[in-house]
Amino acid sequence: xxxxxxxxxxxxxxxxxxxxxxxxxxxxxxxxxxxxxxxxxxxxxxxxxxxxxxxxxxxxxxxxxxxxxxxxxxxxxxxxxxxxxxxxxxxxxxxxxxxxxxxxxxxxxxxxxxxxxxxxxxxxxxxxxxxxxxxxxxxxxxxxxxxxxxxxxxxxxxxxxxxxxxxxxxxxxxxxxxxxxxxxxxxxxxxxxxxxxxxxxxxxxxxxxxxxxxxxxxxxxxxxxxxxxxxxxxxxxxxxxxxxxxxxxxxxxxxxxxxxxxxxxxxxxxxxxxxxxxxxxxxxxxxxxxxxxxxx
Amino acid sequence: xxxxxxxxxxxxxxxxxxxxxxxxxxxxxxxxxxxxxxxxxxxxxxxxxxxxxxxxxxxxxxxxxxxxxxxxxxxxxxxxxxxxxxxxxxxxxxxxxxxxxxxxxxxxxxxxxxxxxxxxxxxxxxxxxxxxxxxxxxxxxxxxxxxxxxxxxxxxxxxxxxxxxxxxxxxxxxxxxxxxxxxxxxxxxxxxxxxxx
Numbered sequence: 001x002x003x004x005x006x007x008x009x010x011x012x013x014x015x016x017x018x019x020x021x022x023x024x025x026x027x028x029x030x031x032x033x034x035x036x037x038x039x040x041x042x043x044x045x046x047x048x049x050x051x052x053x054x055x056x057x058x059x060x061x062x063x064x065x066x067x068x069x070x071x072x073x074x075x076x077x078x079x080x081x082x083x084x085x086x087x088x089x090x091x092x093x094x095x096x097x098x099x100x101x102x103x104x105x106x107x108x109x110x111x112x113x114x115x116x117x118x119x120x121x122x123x124x125x126x127x128x129x130x131x132x133x134x135x136x137x138x139x140x141x142x143x144x145x146x147x148x149x150x151x152x153x154x155x156x157x158x159x160x161x162x163x164x165x166x167x168x169x170x171x172x173x174x175x176x177x178x179x180x181x182x183x184x185x186x187x188x189x190x191x192x193x194x195x196x197x198x199x200x201x202x203x204x205x206x207x208x209x210x211x212x213x214x215x216x217x218x219x220x221x222x223x224x225x226x227x228x229x230x231x232x233x234x235x236x237x238x239x240x241x242x243x244x245x246x247x248x249x250x251x252x253x254x255x256x257x258x259x260x261x262x263x264x265x266x267x268x269x270x271x272x273x274x275x276x277x278x279x280x281x282x283x284x285x286x287x288x289x290x291x292x293x294x295x296x
Numbered sequence: 297x298x299x300x301x302x303x304x305x306x307x308x309x310x311x312x313x314x315x316x317x318x319x320x321x322x323x324x325x326x327x328x329x330x331x332x333x334x335x336x337x338x339x340x341x342x343x344x345x346x347x348x349x350x351x352x353x354x355x356x357x358x359x360x361x362x363x364x365x366x367x368x369x370x371x372x373x374x375x376x377x378x379x380x381x382x383x384x385x386x387x388x389x390x391x392x393x394x395x396x397x398x399x400x401x402x403x404x405x406x407x408x409x410x411x412x413x414x415x416x417x418x419x420x421x422x423x424x425x426x427x428x429x430x431x432x433x434x435x436x437x438x439x440x441x442x443x444x445x446x447x448x449x450x451x452x453x454x455x456x457x458x459x460x461x462x463x464x465x466x467x468x469x470x471x472x473x474x475x476x477x478x479x480x481x482x483x484x485x486x487x488x489x490x491x492x493x
Contacts, residue, residue, distance in 0.1 A: 015429045015430035015431070015432075016430075016432075018429075019431075019432055019463055019464060019465055020432060020458060020463045020464065021463075022461075022462065022463055044471050044472045044473050045471070046424070046428045046429060046471055046473065046474075046477050047424045047428065047429045047430045049424070050420065050430070051374075051375045051394075051417070052416075052417045052418075052420035052421050052424075053421065053424075054375075054391075054394040055394055055397040055398060055401070055414075055417045056398065056401070056417070056418070056421050056485075057398065057484050057485060058320060058321075058391070058394065058395070058398075059484050060480070060481055060484035060485065063480050063484055064424075064477065064480060064481070067473075067476065067477070067480065096321055099321075100321045102321065103321055109483075110480050110483050110484050111480065113479045113480060113483045114473075114475075114476035114477075114479045114480050115476075116476070159374075159375075159376035159377055159378070160377075163376070163377035163378070163380070163381050164377045164380055164381065164390065165381050171377075171381040172381070195378075196340060197340045197374055197376035197378070199340075199374065200374045200375075200376075201374075201416060202374060204416065204436065204439065205412040205413050205416050206344075206372070206412065206413075207450075209341065209344050209372075213340055242454055281461050281463065283457070
């Protein structure tokens with residue numbers, strides 16, 4: 001076994017990882033030391049804005065995202081954002097800042113009111129991007145103590161990790177997570193809807209539409225024989241996991257499929273105690289699947 | 297799809313409308329739209345919109361400001377970027393949809409059937425202005441108070457389950473730099489000196 005190389009990141013958890021998606025945060029913090037990832041949380045980060053700022057004022061969206069990038073730039077580390085929306089927004093703000101001098105000027109004018117200045121030097125990364133591109137596959141597989149023994153998983157990328165472009169994977173048929181899960185010993189099922197939208201915030205505003213989208217995603221995974229869906233976005237996980245009972249009623253179609261985070265799956269393969277991965281927080285329990293394939 | 301079929305010959309054309317869309321970075325690319333409909337075909341929300349994205353773009357270019365800004369279509373965009381990565385002309389469709397939302401709020405042209413998204417989004421901004429971060433409990437309370445308190449009944453079970461697991465904190469916590477965040481927001485919203493964006 002090779003020696004563990006330490007890699008440091010400016011960790012940007014994002015608002016949902018502090019509340020509804022606590023399991024994502026704790027499982028990530030549990031796997032990090034084993035992989036030699038040092039997560040240095042950006043001090044006093046603010047909300048990235050999700051999609052709300054852009055509906056109010058585009059420059060405001062960029063400027064508030066840039067406040068976080070200023071701090072990351074000072075740290076001199078890549079930003080690690082596990083939340084897909086945070087990742088997309090911070091990356092978008094960064095790209096526009098660096099590509100358009102007019103945006104640069106206006107963002108810096110807005111930041112100057114708070115005594116800050118951004119030079120454009122931060123780099124924004126998603127957890128999946130880091131796991132597949134910073135690590136050689138053997139650096140992770142060497143540390144796997146519990147192979148997943150053909151557990152059938154549907155990799156769900158959602159919208160924001162692979163789009164908007166430019167991204168580290170194909171915006172329609174991404175394969176990085178497929179390969180990553182296969183390396184852990186899982187059997188990745190065919191999942192044609194892997195980049196389709198889950199409805200996002202529409203789950204609170206337009207339930208009927210969001211339910212239709214979520215139902216498609218769940219049904220498609222089940223039809224292809226998946227034991228669980230693997231997510232890399234807090235909102236996707238929330239929508240897919242928590243509304244299954246209501247959707248079953250609405251569509252008269254009981255699906256019942258666990259929806260877990262990539263960090264939790266990885267944690268199990270690395271032999272971390274289930275309790276430290278926040279698995280008991282999920283509505284549809286994943287433990288039976290673990291018992292079936294990996295043992296207790 | 298509930299596509300509208302009425303004709304627009306009675307609507308006044310606003311020749312400055314398109315200029316407002318041009319103002320966003322890359323906004324001028326809307327001129328290159330070939331009306332191929334790839335956006336509509338990619339859109340997961342299209343079946344629920346009054347106008348398809350392709351129609352919205354045709355109407356925007358024609359200067360039909362009132363019909364565009366009071367459509368439900370612009371508010372049904374979830375920003376999944378499916379259209380934007382497929383557009384053969386590389387039009388920043390999602391950004392333009394955002395701009396249309398902004399203009400709809402600015403000009404007060406709301407569709408009475410579609411007030412839920414604007415309420416959620418504007419209250420999200422208010423919550424962030426207060427705390428510096430998002431706080432789901434505050435946001436949902438504000439949202440339900442404005443769109444119908446009885447909806448809460450639908451969420452009681454889920455809310456309680458999340459609350460007991462510590463996933464729905466009752467009180468928000470302000471970040472240290474909340475004043476910085478507010479200054480930046482206020483500056484951007486004043487923006488007299490911000491020409492054209």
